[in-house]
Amino acid sequence: MKKILLTVSTVFIMFIIIRSNFDTTGKQSITLPVQKNCRQICGTVEKEETLFDIFKRYRLDIGELLKIKEASADIHRLKELYPGRTYKIVIDDNNNVNSFTYWIDEDNILTITRTDSGFCAEKACVDYEKRIQQGQVIGYVGSTGLATGPHLHYQLDINNKPVNPLKVKIPQGRSIPNTLSAPFRKFKNQMDNQLATITPPYFARAGTSSNN
Numbered sequence: 001m002k003k004i005l006l007t008v009s010t011v012f013i014m015f016i017i018i019r020s021n022f023d024t025t026g027k028q029s030i031t032l033p034v035q036k037n038c039r040q041i042c043g044t045v046e047k048e049e050t051l052f053d054i055f056k057r058y059r060l061d062i063g064e065l066l067k068i069k070e071a072s073a074d075i076h077r078l079k080e081l082y083p084g085r086t087y088k089i090v091i092d093d094n095n096n097v098n099s100f101t102y103w104i105d106e107d108n109i110l111t112i113t114r115t116d117s118g119f120c121a122e123k124a125c126v127d128y129e130k131r132i133q134q135g136q137v138i139g140y141v142g143s144t145g146l147a148t149g150p151h152l153h154y155q156l157d158i159n160n161k162p163v164n165p166l167k168v169k170i171p172q173g174r175s176i177p178n179t180l181s182a183p184f185r186k187f188k189n190q191m192d193n194q195l196a197t198i199t200p201p202y203f204a205r206a207g208t209s210s211n212n
Contacts, residue, residue, distance in 0.1 A: 038098060039146065041089040044160070045081040054087070064097045064119075068112050071119035076110050078102070084160040103160070 041058055055065045069078050081087075081102070088101040100112045104123070112121045132138060156165040176184050 038090050038092050041091065043087060045083050045085045045087065047083045049081060049083070051078050051081060054089075058089070060089070060091070060095065060097060067119050068097065068100055068121075071112055072110060072121040075121050075123050076102075076104055086157075086160060106160075 043054070045054075051065060051069070052062070054060075055062060072078055085103045085105075087103070088099075090098045090100075092098055096114075098114050102110045104110050107126050109124050109126060110121065111124065112119050114120075154165075156163055156168065158168070
């Protein structure tokens, strides 16, 4: 009797599983896994370079290029790209484009994102000279693409070209008053001591042995 009940239960469970993979019309419904691993292609438009040239260089699907152009036609035509403008393409493991970002000018950014219904485009204005308060969040630490660990990307551009921020002459702010020099040094020393107590991370290397 127990064997019969066990057999009936097994058949019933298999029936439910098989039925859940089909809809009422008899067509099979397949659930695709979500692609979590993505990588970024960042660059600057060169002279006389087109979006077709960029897609061809990185061996991306030209069909998706046409869909991206169609999505942005009413906002900004991508027929011509201006030299010196930056762009970013996010692709998944299957080399499918998830999003495309292009700096139209210094004040506007075009972003085209893949959705369930296709590509969707929007143009956003860049806010400059925003004042922030101490303790306000201005960025998040993360790890994407080929990064070896969490980091915060910092970049300084002048005339749409990346430059070394250490070599740029930036206007100097007001110096610390002499009356606050001692408290400042004391606080700085406290911070230095805290940083010195942090244990640096260790990374394992592929192909090495603990016996070496």
